[in-house]
Amino acid sequence: MVFMVVAALKRYRFAWTVAVAVVAVLAALFALSLSAQNSEQFSRLQPWILLASAIGVVVLSILLARKVLQLIAAYRANVAGSRLTVRTVTVFGTLVALPLLTVYLFSLEFLNRGIDSWFRVEIKQGLNDAVVLSRSALDLRMREFSSRTEAFARRLGDNPPASVAFELENELRASGASEIVLYGPYARILAATSRSVSDVLPSSPPEDLRRQVSNGRVYVSLDPVGESQYVIRTAAPLTARGLPDARFVLVVYELPRQFAELTDAVQRSYSQYGDLAALREPLKYSFRLTLTLVLLVTLLTAIYGAIYSAEVLFKPVQDLMAGTRAVAKGDFATRVPLTSRDEMGFLVQSFNDMTKRLRRAREETERSRLAVERERERLAIIMARLSTGVLTVDRDLVLRLANASAGAILGVDLVREVGRSLAEIGVSSDRLRQFVDELRARFTAGQDEWREQIEIGGEAGRSTATVLVCACVPLPAEDATPRSYVIVFDDVTNLLQAQRDAAWGEVARRLAHEIKNPLTPIQLSAERMRRKLLPGLNVADAEMVERSTHTIVQQVESMKQMVNDFSEYARAPSMHVANFDLNQLATEVADLYRSQGTLVTIDTVLDAGVTSIEADRGRIRQVLNNLLTNAFEALEQVQGARIELRTELAANEPLPAVWMTVLDNGPGFQRDLLARIFDPYVTSKPRGTGLGLAIVKKIVEDHGGRIEADNQPDGGARVRVMLPLKERQRTGAIRERRTELRRERA
Amino acid sequence: MMGRDAMAACMRWVWLAWLGLVPLAEADALDGALEVQSAFVSTTAGVYQLNAHIRYPNNDETAAALRDGVTLFYDLDLEVTRERRYWTNAMIVALSLRRELAYHSVSERYVVRDPLAPEQRTFATLVEALDYMGNVENWPILVAAQVPGSANYKVGVRASIHRGKLTDALRTLMFWSDDWQRTSEWYSWSLPR
Numbered sequence: 004m005v006f007m008v009v010a011a012l013k014r015y016r017f018a019w020t021v022a023v024a025v026v027a028v029l030a031a032l033f034a035l036s037l038s039a040q041n042s043e044q045f046s047r048l049q050p051w052i053l054l055a056s057a058i059g060v061v062v063l064s065i066l067l068a069r070k071v072l073q074l075i076a077a078y079r080a081n082v083a084g085s086r087l088t089v090r091t092v093t094v095f096g097t098l099v100a101l102p103l104l105t106v107y108l109f110s111l112e113f114l115n116r117g118i119d120s121w122f123r124v125e126i127k128q129g130l131n132d133a134v135v136l137s138r139s140a141l142d143l144r145m146r147e148f149s150s151r152t153e154a155f156a157r158r159l160g161d162n163p164p165a166s167v168a169f170e171l172e173n174e175l176r177a178s179g180a181s182e183i184v185l186y187g188p189y190a191r192i193l194a195a196t197s198r199s200v201s202d203v204l205p206s207s208p209p210e211d212l213r214r215q216v217s218n219g220r221v222y223v224s225l226d227p228v229g230e231s232q233y234v235i236r237t238a239a240p241l242t243a244r245g246l247p248d249a250r251f252v253l254v255v256y257e258l259p260r261q262f263a264e265l266t267d268a269v270q271r272s273y274s275q276y277g278d279l280a281a282l283r284e285p286l287k288y289s290f291r292l293t294l295t296l297v298l299l300v301t302l303l304t305a306i307y308g309a310i311y312s313a314e315v316l317f318k319p320v321q322d323l324m325a326g327t328r329a330v331a332k333g334d335f336a337t338r339v340p341l342t343s344r345d346e347m348g349f350l351v352q353s354f355n356d357m358t359k360r361l362r363r364a365r366e367e368t369e370r371s372r373l374a375v376e377r378e379r380e381r382l383a384i385i386m387a388r389l390s391t392g393v394l395t396v397d398r399d400l401v402l403r404l405a406n407a408s409a410g411a412i413l414g415v416d417l418v419r420e421v422g423r424s425l426a427e428i429g430v431s432s433d434r435l436r437q438f439v440d441e442l443r444a445r446f447t448a449g450q451d452e453w454r455e456q457i458e459i460g461g462e463a464g465r466s467t468a469t470v471l472v473c474a475c476v477p478l479p480a481e482d483a484t485p486r487s488y489v490i491v492f493d494d495v496t497n498l499l500q501a502q503r504d505a506a507w508g509e510v511a512r513r514l515a516h517e518i519k520n521p522l523t524p525i526q527l528s529a530e531r532m533r534r535k536l537l538p539g540l541n542v543a544d545a546e547m548v549e550r551s552t553h554t555i556v557q558q559v560e561s562m563k564q565m566v567n568d569f570s571e572y573a574r575a576p577s578m579h580v581a582n583f584d585l586n587q588l589a590t591e592v593a594d595l596y597r598s599q600g601t602l603v604t605i606d607t608v609l610d611a612g613v614t615s616i617e618a619d620r621g622r623i624r625q626v627l628n629n630l631l632t633n634a635f636e637a638l639e640q641v642q643g644a645r646i647e648l649r650t651e652l653a654a655n656e657p658l659p660a661v662w663m664t665v666l667d668n669g670p671g672f673q674r675d676l677l678a679r680i681f682d683p684y685v686t687s688k689p690r691g692t693g694l695g696l697a698i699v700k701k702i703v704e705d706h707g708g709r710i711e712a713d714n715q716p717d718g719g720a721r722v723r724v725m726l727p728l729k730e731r732q733r734t735g736a737i738r739e740r741r742t743e744l745r746r747e748r749a
Numbered sequence: 750m751m752g753r754d755a756m757a758a759c760m761r762w763v764w765l766a767w768l769g770l771v772p773l774a775e776a777d778a779l780d781g782a783l784e785v786q787s788a789f790v791s792t793t794a795g796v797y798q799l800n801a802h803i804r805y806p807n808n809d810e811t812a813a814a815l816r817d818g819v820t821l822f823y824d825l826d827l828e829v830t831r832e833r834r835y836w837t838n839a840m841i842v843a844l845s846l847r848r849e850l851a852y853h854s855v856s857e858r859y860v861v862r863d864p865l866a867p868e869q870r871t872f873a874t875l876v877e878a879l880d881y882m883g884n885v886e887n888w889p890i891l892v893a894a895q896v897p898g899s900a901n902y903k904v905g906v907r908a909s910i911h912r913g914k915l916t917d918a919l920r921t922l923m924f925w926s927d928d929w930q931r932t933s934e935w936y937s938w939s940l941p942r
Contacts (some may be wrong), residue, residue, distance in 0.1 A: 091751015
């Protein structure tokens with residue numbers, strides 16, 4: 004509850020402050036009116052009234068100035084709703100100011116005229132005339148009294164001092180004066196008489212009286228001595244025998260009661276009018292100030308109220324504008340506070356409903372987008388995991404989509420090249436260029452949907468030709484969209500090779516089985532025939548039998564050798580893996596061939612880093628024997644024949660491995676045979692069985708290795724064998740290859 | 750410390766400044782020096798009496814206003830305080846001597862009267878009337894019993910003039926523009942013991 008009150012106070016802080024200021028001013032004015040009833044109270048309250056009024060008005064002015072500055076700043080900053088507020092405040096202010104100013108001006112005019120009418124010239128003139136008339140009426144009597152006093156002074160001056168008192172008494176009775184005093188030098192009282200028994204001492208003569216009589220002149224004055232009491236003082240210097248005397252006589256006459264009251268009335272009226280007339284300009288000034296104060300306080304309050312009302316009125320509009328801007332920027336969570344239940348509240352409610360619906364729609368869209376995104380990611384993952392290459396291209400062979408396998412098969416990272424033409428990308432890769440040529444040929448022929456096996460060779464002069472099973476399907480095209488194609492292809496090279504190997508293995512096994520069995524009886528039969536027949540034959544026949552049986556035995560031996568080779572090729576691997584020094588083995592084999600007294604130079608370039616390898620020593624020796632034998636056979640007719648045997652650690656292989664290379668400077672491999680050089684019965688030699696390299700390849704693959712054959716740029720053949728250094732890697736590589744084969748078959 | 754009159758005057762100036770009407774309020778009908786020129790206290794038979802000479806302003810505007818019927822009050826305020834070291838001075842006596850000056854148009858004399866006493870004196874000229882009021886002689890202000898001990902006492906005198914005979918309603922209306930109001934500075938000295 005307390006927090007709510009505090010919050011309400013904070014929210015309406017300015018309104019409260021203004022209310023306090025206005026109340027302070029009104030209270031001050033009220034106190035002002037109250038204090039008018041009591042002068043003492045007014046005197047006590049006056050500074051506090053002024054202080055309260057000043058504080059109230061100053062606070063009101065500061066608040067209004069602040070409000071106006073805020074409004075101007077908001078207007079310049081194009082704050083939402085500020086222009087509407089300024090316009091409304093201007094209209095409200097004008098509507099309030101015009102009647103206020105009209106009333107103010109009319110009031111001023113009315114007051115001026117009213118106050119002026121109080122002090123009309125005729126009244127002033129009438130009072131002046133009354134004063135003059137009174138003065139004239141009294142002057143007559145004063146002159147009469149002064150003449151009588153002057154005559155009495157002359158008479159008194161000639162009398163002896165002893166009769167002065169008697170003369171004064173006589174004159175008092177005769178003239179009707181109230182008091183007669185004879186003064187000597189320095190205004191010393193010489194004699195006095197009075198009608199009043201209470202006046203023991205006569206009053207001292209005024210200064211002007213003494214001044215005048217000392218100059219020898221008669222003095223007369225009307226003196227107000229109390230409420231409706233006036234005396235006429237006459238004084239005259241005495242002359243003794245025509246000469247000036249230092250004495251003077253003062254005769255005081257009381258003005259009759261009726262005259263005194265009339266004079267008092269005239270004087271009172273004159274004085275009161277004078278007091279009021281003196282107030283005329285200050286009074287008008289005070290009225291102007293008071294009216295101006297009331298006008299300004301009212302105007303300030305009205306303008307402040309107009310600003311405050313406009314702000315309150317347009318607050319929902321400002322909120323709506325801010326909300327609209329937020330919605331325009333995509334913030335659909337915006338909610339405009341509902342401050343009223345009127346039409347504006349209905350508008351706010353409608354806006355909030357609209358943003359709520361928009362938010363739901365966007366959330367729905369977002370969910371759909373996320374679902375699509377998830378599907379796309381799933382598809383991307385599937386495509387990335389696929390060993391099958393997938394490409395999407397348009398009719399101009401511009402790449403739209405590619406997976407990693409496509410790049411791996413074609414030898415170019417196609418994922419990074421999306422958006423470029425395959426023709427441009429293929430400049431850097433022979434394999435891709437050949438692939439693009441195949442695609443272009445089919446598109447040019449108008450084939451939209453096809454499935455074929457494509458063979459693309461590796462780089463020139465290498466044995467690694469790749470066979471792809473490729474399928475192309477057009478994508479459903481939307482209106483005005485260039486048609487696209489999905490091309491799916493698989494590298495079936497290894498699969499084909501494996502199939503060939505399996506077929507040849509089966510052939511070899513059958514040959515070994517079907518041919519080897521009759522060979523021994525044939526050989527034994529031929530030897531028995533020679534042994535039985537030779538003793539009974541003549542020389543010529545014996546010679547013929549000897550030669551024939553010898554030929555039969557030789558050919559049977561030869562066929563046995565061939566069958567053994569086949570058996571070797573078809574034999575399931577039976578590995579005797581051990582740790583041995585490959586360089587040492589290479590040196591032994593090279594020395595063995597050198598010791599045969601051949602003309603061929605055998606060089607060994609052995610990497611000292613190649614220390615030991617886990618493999619079947621005997622089969623690796625057979626690999627070296629076969630390779631060197633092949634090289635020797637290729638160099639039979641070559642002058643300066645030279646063979647180089649190298650070992651080196653493999654630098655770019657994922658696992659530790661060694662490269663074993665045999666090079667010669669012979670004629671090299673025939674180019675047309677290069678792609679199938681490791682197949683059985685593929686040979687360029689007239690006496691070869693075509694099984695040497697096939698067996699080598701089989702042994703290498705049984706060790707998890709890889710073999711490549713190509714021709715050197717400056718002539719001569721080169722066969723490279725990669726062997727894993729560790730048994731575990733070998734089995735891993737073999738397992739991977741089998742998996743790959745299974746995948747290809749699938 | 751700012752007196753009540755000074756505070757009221759200050760507030761009025763704030764108001765007028767806020768209203769932007771300061772130039773309109775600059776007129777001063779009591780233009781001229783208003784000061785207590787000299788003052789002292791004498792002791793006679795245990796009674797302290799004030800003697801002072803005050804200079805009251807005398808100008809044509811004042812004379813004309815008097816002749817037109819305006820009545821002026823001439824006040825002489827006196828305060829006797831006991832000095833305190835850590836607090837404001839204690840008030841012992843606060844007196845005011847008021848004289849009323851008016852011009853009697855029928856008799857053409859200036860009348861000086863004490864509103865509290867029936868006597869009044871008339872003067873032929875304004876100068877004589879002002880001289881009379883400006884010379885205060887033997888005004889009893891306190892007796893010795895009111896200032897006991899060895900404390901220090903301070904006497905302050907100031908003179909003031911204001912328009913008299915205004916009704917309360919008119920006084921309220923003259924809230925903003927009563928320039929017939931002047932007060933001198935305090936003339937202060939220590940009370941001789």
